[in-house]
Amino acid sequence: MFTWIISSKAKILSIDNWTFTIENTFWRNMEIWESIAHDWACMTIEKADKEKYSFFAMKESLKKTNFWEKKPWDYFNVEESLRLWDKMGWHFVTGHVDTTWKVEKIDFISDGSLILYINFDKLYKNNIIDKWSITINWVSLTIVDNWDDFLSVSLIPLTQEITNLWELKVWDAVNLEFDMLGKYVQKITKN
Numbered sequence: 001m002f003t004w005i006i007s008s009k010a011k012i013l014s015i016d017n018w019t020f021t022i023e024n025t026f027w028r029n030m031e032i033w034e035s036i037a038h039d040w041a042c043m044t045i046e047k048a049d050k051e052k053y054s055f056f057a058m059k060e061s062l063k064k065t066n067f068w069e070k071k072p073w074d075y076f077n078v079e080e081s082l083r084l085w086d087k088m089g090w091h092f093v094t095g096h097v098d099t100t101w102k103v104e105k106i107d108f109i110s111d112g113s114l115i116l117y118i119n120f121d122k123l124y125k126n127n128i129i130d131k132w133s134i135t136i137n138w139v140s141l142t143i144v145d146n147w148d149d150f151l152s153v154s155l156i157p158l159t160q161e162i163t164n165l166w167e168l169k170v171w172d173a174v175n176l177e178f179d180m181l182g183k184y185v186q187k188i189t190k191n
Contacts, residue, residue: 009075009164010038013052018062020070021054026080038076039137039164040175041065041097064097066137066173075164077138097175099124103168104150112157116165118174119150126186127178135177139163 008025015021022038024030030048036055037043041064043055062068070076105117118136120128128134128146134153135141141153160166168174 008078009162010078012070012072012074012076014072015070018057018067019046019054020057020067021052022076022078024048024050024052025078035081037079037081037138039066040077040135040177041067042081064100065175066100069173075167077163077165079138096177098127098177100173100175103170103172103174106168106170109154113154114160114166115144115152115154116168117150117152118176120176122149124178127182129182132182133179136174137163137165138175139165 010025011023013021013023020038020043029050030036030045030053032045032048034045034048035042036045036053038055041061043057043061045053045055047054057065057067099121101118101120103116104119107115107117109115116136125146125148128143128151130143130146132143133140134143134151136153139159141155141159144152144154146152155165
């Protein structure tokens with residue numbers, strides 16, 4: 001379980017046969033078997049030291065995430081898994097990516113904010129609620145609007161500064177996870 005409060009953004013140092021080596025921005029020794037979320041995908045640490053750590057992305061991870069688009073010197077939004085004493089956010093998510101969609105359009109607003117328009121498969125329409133949360137590349141955002149096949153979210157300047165969302169371009173893939181409580185309600189009402 002994660003809080004969706006991003007710890008930092010971390011640079012990809014190398015990718016070798018889908019083993020990603022990432023700069024260690026947690027300022028402590030990482031341990032093998034730890035779970036760290038990368039753009040909202042929970043990955044298991046295989047090697048680590050004070051400067052860097054590595055994880056392997058298997059075919060299932062590549063199929064469900066935007067990792068196949070990543071290259072060295074790109075950034076991941078990262079967070080450590082939740083501990084019992086940590087502060088909780090109100091958006092309940094697990095770190096398991098539901099789907100990957102594409103950025104359709106980006107609008108820069110004069111107040112310094114920007115609006116991302118994300119194209120989506122209509123299969124997920126019932127998971128999208130105006131003014132509710134969605135997680136995009138590990139960042140919990142409020143849905144501004146949604147239409148038949150795309151939604152919009154707005155990013156304040158601070159979100160642009162501390163996450164990798166400012167690097168997005170039109171047609172980039174993003175990892176999405178929908179609110180867990182909403183998914184439970186949807187499953188209960190179906191049954």
